[in-house]
Amino acid sequence: MPEAAGAAGRVGIVVVSHSTQIAAGTIALPRQMAPDVSLEAAGGTDDDAIGTSFDRVDSAVRRLIAGGGAVLLCDLGSAVMTAETVLELLEPDARARVRIADAPIVEGSVAAAVAAQTGGSLSDVVGAAEAAAEAQRSSASHGGSPVDAASGRYARTATLINDDGLHARPAAEFVRLAATFPTKITVDGKDAKSLLGIMSLGLMKGATVRIEAEPEGAAAVDALVALIESGFTTRGNG
Amino acid sequence: MSLGTEWVVDWARRSAASLSEHRAELADLDRAIGDGDHGENMDRGFSAVLTKLDGMPSEATPSEALRLIATTLISSVGGAAGPLYGTAFLRASEVVADRSSLDAHAIAELLAAARDGIVQRGKAQPGDKTMIDAWTLAVEASTRAASEGADAVRLLSAVAAAAAAAAAATEPLVARKGRASYLGERAIGHRDPGAQSTALILRAAADAAADSTANGA
Secondary structure, three states, rough: OOOOHHHHHHOOOEEOOOOOHHHHHHHHHHHHOOOOOOEEEEEEEOOOOOOOHHHHHHHHHHHHHHOOOEEEEEEOOOHHHHHHHHHHHHHHHOOOOOOEEOOOHHHHHHHHHHHOOOOOHHHHHHHHHHHHHHHHHHHHHHOOOEEEOOOOOOEEEOOOOOOOOOOOOOOOHHHHHOOEEEEEEEOEEEOOOOHHHHHHOOOOOEEEEEEEEEEHHHHHHHHHHHHHHOOOOOOOOO | OOHHHHHHHHHHHHHHHHHHHHHHHHHHHHHHHOOOOOHHHHHHHHHHHHHHOOOOOOOOOHHHHHHHHHHHHHHHOOHHHHHHHHHHHHHHHHHOOOOOOOOOOHHHHHHHHHHHHHHHHOOOOOOOOHHHHHHHHHHHHHHHHHHHOOOOHHHHHHHHHHHHHHOOOOOOOOOOOHHHHHHHHHOOOOOOOHHHHHHHHHHHHHHHHHHHOOOOO
């Protein structure tokens, strides 16, 4: 069997929360844009009270280790402690296939899932989640809401950090992700679902693009921004 | 004189009894500056420990008993206290792994390893108004007692007194870690519930040691 082929080879994601509902609700977002990634909700205590359960986190992690490894995203402090304790008690070879990302669970799990969907390694997925945290901080500090006051559309900008820009394989990945959303999305005015349209923009490394949609397409815009900001961290299929 | 597995088991039993007795008090402390579940969580965790200890093989070493306490607390406490106390008992278990009995120096090492585990897991500093305040003074007292040649019973008695004083000394502090850190100056005047449960657990350790020698062990 070829390595890293199919869902079994993809990195999976565990959302560790104090609340059963928060964890379940959080993984619903990335599931929409990363259908082939295993997403595990490990929220609440064993009896669904507020708190974190060692056993829930431990069994979620063990299910994902059987595939391509696990990246954990945690909410408040003691969720991190529970996750760290789970890692400490894993066998060393299993522990090498698990990482905790220092990222907010919503933005982080979306970015991580997109990176995992496109075949990213454990480090790629952690990097994407942590870069999403940075992006979130900088967009918050600029004070702007992504909803354009004049047009009412949801718009965000992102800078291409990968060497190829929005060409070739990255462009194809971008279009493939855009196509998973029902809403119309534009990139500098071009249809985000059109490979030729995207490539005609000639966007090189360092270029800044504006991605927008109607407000109900906000998740699609966020996912595409996350993909760009992840640097298309893909290891290919070889 | 030194302490063995019976002391570890009695320490856990006395901790369970004390945490059950002080459950409402810990809940009140935690309700004032946290999320209110510390009393219930600790009571539930140590009740689970008692059940597990009943099924432990009689030839278990002190290290094995400490590890059983650790893994049970980790999986049954729920709040932050689970990984914190769980890591403490886990590190304590590791540092006495090759010993069948524990003298004063071994107890001092065990307590220092437990404190180090909590510091690593919780990432707090002394003075942050957390259980680390109690562990820090407790370990200082234990190191001092060990260097003065105290036996395990006297050492643990000094440890318990230091932890109790440290718990009381958290009252005027502003919290810099945990849920209470969101309260800022409103945390002033309230004792930290984690420091208080640490004081209760270390008092249980001292009482178990005193009782084991009183019975001629």
